């Protein structure tokens with residue numbers, strides 16, 4: 001089994017935490033994992049990606065282009081920027097919430113256009129405003145949690161939502177646990193209409 | 203604590219656990235991405251395992267501290283990034299002659315890419331230069347195991363050992379199998395007086411031949427690792443083409459050639475220096491073409507070329523030097539596939555070529571995307587100071603015709619270079635901002651003949667790292683400069699480590715606080731002022747005053763790093779008052795503010811309430827948001 005997940009977003013969105021959660025859950029589910037995260041300068045509002053590789057083969061932590069089984073995009077433009085990593089049969093979960101680059105206004109960025117492009121290039125794409133969903137449930141900062149919960153809820157991960165929640169429960173400080181649980185549940189609910197896919201790769 | 207078993211660890215954490223398992227007693231380091239988490243992890247377990255850990259003011263000091271500990275027979279580690287090793291290179295070069303008692307591991311993290319460094323330098327070359335063995339792990343598990351090996355080798359051979367990682371090992375996470383750490387107290391023998399600890403030309407002359415002998419001994423030992431050690435391995439393939447790789451590149455090769463199992467002979471080494479020559483020579487026999495895959499310098503390639511030359515082997519060696527691979531940039535499977543294919547073309551061989559996986563979409567179909575350069579956080583104090591100086595300098599130029607040059611330094615505030623601030627005109631290495639400004643001040647003219655005022659920005663941690671010596675030199679040599687110390691009381695860029703200006707040690711005990719303004723005064727800086735960096739007008743006034751001052755002047759701007767302090771509220775745009783002039787967007791580059799193409803600015807939830815935008819809005823349209831109860 002081999003399953004590669006790429007998470008893309010903007011510094012400050014919790015890309016690294018999301019990859020830690022996924023990797024730990026995968027390990028708890030009995031898989032080998034390797035991740036590559038961007039830490040450092042890019043944290044300050046720059047583009048951030050995290051590679052999560054799950055499976056038995058020993059591999060480097062960087063996913064080759066065209067190999068990702070799942071692309072979790074915390075931001076539309078960052079999703080498009082990393083689209084080359086997505087394999088032909090891969091899936092996407094995309095946050096509709098755009099983050100405008102600060103330096104020169106945003107005349108060059110039209111999130112709607114990018115979202116349309118994403119949907120047309122990968123028809124099964126799940127999109128929602130996960131930032132809004134998380135904000136509604138208590139904190140906009142938990143959009144990352146909402147997105148991985150949605151991926152799990154849609155059956156796009158090689159392990160069940162229980163493993164994911166198990167890790168969240170351990171990793172998130174007690175005072176934030178309730179709000180994260182709310183975000184988690186609502187995100188799963190939000191994708192329950194999607195066809196649940198069973199992943200069975202060799 | 204029971205550790206035995208599988209845990210998900212970052213490579214840097216794995217190294218810390220390996221070091222502690224090996225009996226680490228003393229640790230010193232200076233933070234630097236991607237190395238910092240090694241010390242962070244040691245510090246967080248220090249009390250539990252009876253380890254003494256400290257952040258030093260710079261890498262030279264850190265190394266020398268660890269050396270002192272090792273001279274006493276302790277097991278010591280020192281950590282830094284690759285550019286930090288340049289700072290520590292002075293003691294390093296002498297240390298290899300002297301050697302150590304106890305054990306000393308020098309953890310250095312390289313940053314191919316580079317992701318957050320001034321250079322792409324290769325620490326394996328430093329091992330070669332200084333005659334210090336270099337271990338080069340490829341995964342977090344190897345990093346853990348090699349940390350233990352490094353201590354063992356150092357102790358046995360009485361030499362420091364460099365454990366060199368690259369970003370993907372340092373910052374990659376994986377499931378790592380680790381063991382319980384021995385709680386038994388480990389006694390340190392103590393320093394024994396001996397002439398061997400005092401380097402002197404006579405001692406150097408005596409030690410140098412021994413040092414050279416050691417290189418041969420170590421190279422032989424590393425060759426033996428190919429038979430009894432899993433870090434180094436040779437796999438024979440059916441073709442007469444071989445591939446050699448070290449460190450993380452060996453994983454990329456393995457993945458790239460997976461679809462053609464058994465075709466290529468493969469030489470994988472994690473002992474970079476001294477190069478395992480005997481094993482390499484064995485491997486080269488029967489091979490007509492060798493493809494060397496390594497990030498950064500063509501270090502292994504040169505070793506293979508030498509061996510081939512010395513032994514008159516008819517073998518073609520492909521790598522960076524024949525253009526198959528690039529000298530720069532980080533490698534990954536795709537880069538390695540292209541490089542191997544280029545090399546295979548040069549061999550003229552009909553063996554397989556490798557193909558890339560097919561992506562869901564073609565690169566040319568992706569629409570153009572916004573550039574997202576890193577920038578200072580919303581609410582970062584540095585933005586206010588930079589903007590204050592920018593305004594003050596503009597005023598000075600229009601009034602007096604004196605222009606300003608801004609020399610930056612290394613830290614978050616290097617991001618003052620981003621648009622629209624554009625406040626970093628020079629940036630070289632830690633502490634250089636002040637010395638470069640001093641150097642510029644001694645040149646008469648600037649640009650098109652205008653006089654210029656030289657301003658240097660430096661952070662608090664950098665000030666202690668290598669800023670003080672630069673201040674002393676600037677004062678001594680009458681440099682006409684203004685020093686702006688951006689003091690947010692932390693080492694923000696590398697993860698918020700404490701430093702001597704904070705009054706707390708790495709292990710959390712209180713310490714004497716070193717007052718930067720007092721240091722500046724005692725160095726003889728003519729004008730020294732300290733202000734809070736929250737009021738733009740005050741910042742502008744004091745910047746003007748400091749720049750007008752003849753001779754060295756300095757202002758310590760105190761503020762907070764919003765990444766560790768709670769925000770103080772949020773601002774919103776009052777749509778009735780806003781005229782849409784967009785000054786708040788075009789002037790500051792605050793990531794919390796953006797404008798929808800035709801509409802008014804919007805302040806996002808990431809606003810931390812610094813109020814800088816409210817201070818520059820000509821229409822008083824930016825107001826504090828009422829907090830709903």
Ligand code: SF4
Pocket residue numbers: 044577578579581582583584614615690694695762763764765766
């Ligand atoms: S981390 Fe702190 S110092 Fe660095 S940019 Fe953000 S607020 Fe400024």
Ligand code: SF4
Pocket residue numbers: 775779780781782783784785786787803818819820821822823824
């Ligand atoms: S500076 Fe003030 S008036 Fe101008 S766009 Fe910004 S909020 Fe509106």
